[in-house]
Amino acid sequence: MCNGQTHKEPVVRPATQANRFYTGDARELSEEVDSLLALHRGETIFNNVAALIVPHAGYYFSGNVAAAAYMAVPKDKQYKRIFLLGPSHHEWLDGASVNTEADYYATPLGQVKVDHETALALTAADSVFRYEPRAHDREHCLEVQLPFLQRFFTIHSSLSTKDVPPIVPMIISTNDFQKLKRIAEALKPYLTEENLFIVSSDFSHYPNYEDACKVDARTGRAVESGDVEQLIAALEENARSGVPGLATSACGELAIATLLMMTDSTYEVKHLMYQNSGDADESDHSRVVGYHAFAIVRKALQEFSLSDEEKRTLKEIALTSIKDSLNHGDRLRLNHGDRLRDSTGKAVNHEPVPMIQPMILQQKCGAFVSLHKHGRLRGCIGHFGEDVPLHEIVAEMARAAAFEDPRFMPVTADELSDIDIEISVLTPMRRIQSLDEFELHRHGIYIRRGYRSGTYLPQVADEVNWTKEEFVSHCAQDKAGIGWDGWRDAETELYVYEAIVF
DSSP states (O other), X not given: OBTTBOOOOOOEEOOTTBTTTBOSXXXXXXXXXXXXXXXXXXXXXXXXXXXXXXXXXXXXXXXXXXXXXXXXXXXXXXXXXXXXXXXXXXXOOSEEEEOOSOSEEEETTEEEEBOHHHHXXXXXXXXXXXXXXXXXXXXXXXXXXXXXXXXXXXIIOOSSOOSXXXXXXXXXXXXXXXXXXXXXXXXXXXXXTTEEEEEEOOOOBSSOHHHXXXXXXXXXXXXXXXXXXXXXXXXXXXXXXXXTTOOOSOTTHHHHHHHHHHOOTTEEEEEEEEEEHHHHOTTOOSSOBEEEEEEEEEOOOOXXXXXXXXXXXXXXXXXXXXHHHHHHOSOOEEETTXXXXXXXXXXXXXXXXXXXXXXXXXXXXXXXXXXXXXXXXXXXXXXXXXXXXXXXXXXXXXXXXXXXXXXXXXXXXXXXXXXXXEEEEEOOOXXXXXXXXXXXXXXXXXXXXXXXXXXXXXXXXXXSOOOHHHHHHHIIIIISXXXXXXXXXXXXXXXXXXEEEO
């Protein structure tokens, strides 16, 4: 005690798995990890790595695959923190345990700092998170990742600072899908460029070598799809397959499912490597464990452009959709760019629609169609997302803008000659955490809270004299209906996108 104050010694979670899953000798451990990382020197590095899926068996068995994952990370990337997610091999939690007690995790190579503030914030955000010491005391799945991180940032990083970013250690253990969704929703705001997520998981447990390859291939394809429903379907198919000895398809399936629920179409899963324990120990192929390495990367926002001819084609498609709806009074849909069909699929007579040949018009993206009459808005309807080809979205949104915008009476044939069509083709939406990431006149804003949402296209800023905050506040109040300051609420999600307007 000094000056009436007590000094609290830092809490260090000890290296309980040293000399079990990896050597406890610091020099030997450094040499082993460095040699494994060196095996993947010169392989593909992904500039926008958001997450990794890495095995956690003994280094003799899975170290090569683990190294493939770490060497996919850019050497000059500075992360603010690293989230470590893994399964519980010893305790059932029915939730997630975040280590809010430890200040450091120890390995024979030194100590790794815990991001105590973020760990506490998660436990305060949702009761699905808590701290259960028993979930961490004997668990190996997170600890075995640390020497790889320590050596990567010490030797293979080109950054001036060589320290491992602070970690957020988390054990996920619940088969309640709604709780997994809550975990994913709480973590998703942290899935930004400043953070890295590492999911620790092995794959098939204890089939023979040949069966492991088949089972792991099915599971791997499902993970690579990025679709949690495909993952669940693959796991169920494996379980029903009757493969002898198969105890699980992935011990970290809950953590993997959580990660996939955090991602969307702006992410892509890259398969890096597969082996199983039989590749390391060729003497025993009767009972093996499978190991995959994946990198989840943010898709590069490629320059999206439309030629003048493609723009004219889309405008003709929009106009034809409106005309044919006026003529037939039924919901029409474009079929492969050449025929309009009614709701039963029957072809109808129509004015010629340009054959849709350019592949870019087949690309799935969002679009808005705005109608103006003598310079004044006459209808505007749009669709976000990447689930329908562009040419179909334009045809459908043109028809909806003409006849379904509740603010206006339906467009009539008599006024069609006075209607001007404006099309806004949208780039994929990107989640932002602050208005610093929003650029007025360049970005559109999309605001969502619960079931309420609203948007302003980028060109709205050209029509009003609002500041950036006023632009977003008007959208929150007038479009999303959540109040002038509703966008500031912690539960409100903000997204930006760009538009090609013609």
